[in-house]
Amino acid sequence: xxxxxxxxxxxxxxxxVVGIASRCAPYKRQPNELEAIAHRHYSSTPALEKTLEIxxxxxxxxxxxxxxxxxxxxxxxxxxxxxECDSLFKEHGIPLAAEASAKAMQDWGGASNEITHLVAVxxxxxxxxxxxxxxxxxLGLKPNVRRVLLHGIGCGCGIAAMRVAHELLLGSMQxxxxxxxxxxxxxxxxxxxxxxxxxxxxSQEVNxxxxxxxxxxxxxxxxxxxxxxxxxxxxxxNILNCEPTQFEGTEDIAYFDVHDKGYHAYIDKRIPxxxxxxxxxxxxxxxxxxxxxxxxxxxxxxxxxxxAIHPGGYAVLVAAQKTLxxxxxxxxxxxxxYHDGGNTISTSIIRILEKxxxxxxxxxxxxxxxxxxxxxxxxxxxRPSFPRCxxx
Ligand SMILES: CC(C)(COP(=O)(O)OP(=O)(O)OC[C@H]1O[C@@H](n2cnc3c(N)ncnc32)[C@H](O)[C@@H]1OP(=O)(O)O)[C@@H](O)C(=O)NCCC(=O)NCCS
Numbered sequence: 576x577x578x579x580x581x582x583x584x585x586x587x588x589x590x591x592v593v594g595i596a597s598r599c600a601p602y603k604r605q606p607n608e609l610e611a612i613a614h615r616h617y618s619s620t621p622a623l624e625k626t627l628e629i630x631x632x633x634x635x636x637x638x639x640x641x642x643x644x645x646x647x648x649x650x651x652x653x654x655x656x657x658x659e660c661d662s663l664f665k666e667h668g669i670p671l672a673a674e675a676s677a678k679a680m681q682d683w684g685g686a687s688n689e690i691t692h693l694v695a696v697x698x699x700x701x702x703x704x705x706x707x708x709x710x711x712x713x714l715g716l717k718p719n720v721r722r723v724l725l726h727g728i729g730c731g732c733g734i735a736a737m738r739v740a741h742e743l744l745l746g747s748m749q750x751x752x753x754x755x756x757x758x759x760x761x762x763x764x765x766x767x768x769x770x771x772x773x774x775x776x777x778s779q780e781v782n783x784x785x786x787x788x789x790x791x792x793x794x795x796x797x798x799x800x801x802x803x804x805x806x807x808x809x810x811x812x813n814i815l816n817c818e819p820t821q822f823e824g825t826e827d828i829a830y831f832d833v834h835d836k837g838y839h840a841y842i843d844k845r846i847p848x849x850x851x852x853x854x855x856x857x858x859x860x861x862x863x864x865x866x867x868x869x870x871x872x873x874x875x876x877x878x879x880x881x882x883a884i885h886p887g888g889y890a891v892l893v894a895a896q897k898t899l900x901x902x903x904x905x906x907x908x909x910x911x912x913y914h915d916g917g918n919t920i921s922t923s924i925i926r927i928l929e930k931x932x933x934x935x936x937x938x939x940x941x942x943x944x945x946x947x948x949x950x951x952x953x954x955x956x957x958r959p960s961f962p963r964c965x966x967x
Contacts, residue, residue, distance in 0.1 A: 612772070613772055656835065663766045697732075698726070783842050795925055815955045846888070850894050850895050883909060884944070892909055
């Protein structure tokens, strides 16, 4: 571990969150709709019935889909190819990402040509050029915007994107130049739902991914504060630190396998238990590596902070709550995001930040998400010290 700086030597300038927005896909799907689709295309088998039983008990009120109930995707006799899934992502996902981005930029109050960095992330598309390239054009970002597209991280990727943007903006701060980063997550897991059902039928293996994922896009704007204009929102949070931790011996616990019809998600039953162990460990490591926090014992007490935990599944939240010694109310925003849409992959954490933006009960907010690898992504944010009424 790197030795923390004494508090008085910590640089005062921060990278801040100055805009937040999400846009869920337009159609809310109830659990019984998956049941109807499954039975339309497949005979009843033990694996299908078990998956549908889990689907009824997830405690998710509805999941979001880019496809209306009468969309031909649900009714066609054939499974879409990977290439069709790619086209469907571009047709439906990119407009969603553009809407969330435009809303986040509006929230920030700056102009699209002032965006210097774009950090985009998705777990549900692999096109070259990536969706970030198309998004740049759609939003009218400058041609020399510095782009990064993250992939292959799983559900930790919303925080990972924030971490990458944070470090890029710290670099610009070092150079003394203004920098504003748009961080965008875009997920359309529904495009793989038909092939996932088919895999359940052929493999006779239960698949909880069929019960959890939802379509959504979400965006943040981060600022290094240099050259701030009057039209720009004052910081909502300052980012103190972001830290990933990869856990040994966990490589086979969660993955997306690529096949000719898309991605197949494997989610091991051990994930909730693992989350219960990894999140407290990652939290302590995060605090220990954050100079302004490391030397004060109070900062190692989870209940002294606000929390945003990626709602991978209900059992993940329950396990983390228990081992961190928190109450359900401490994780209210994470449970709410879960009930309203389930697991929206990279966008979940941004949706939780959106819910917490006016929650001032705790000065610091800890973010945590379990991703493929298994890699835990964490971050700690703090409220800026100026009066909040200036930031309405
Ligand atoms: C899916 C979920 C919401 C279901 O809630 P629940 O019904 O209260 O969950 P339970 O743990 O009681 O499990 C119910 C059944 O599902 C099965 N099940 C749970 N997780 C499973 C998994 N990952 N794969 C296959 N079956 C699973 C259990 O074995 C159990 O079967 P049983 O009734 O025959 O004993 C919950 O298990 C959950 O949140 N799991 C974590 C999902 C996860 O890891 N997400 C991370 C995604 S990146």
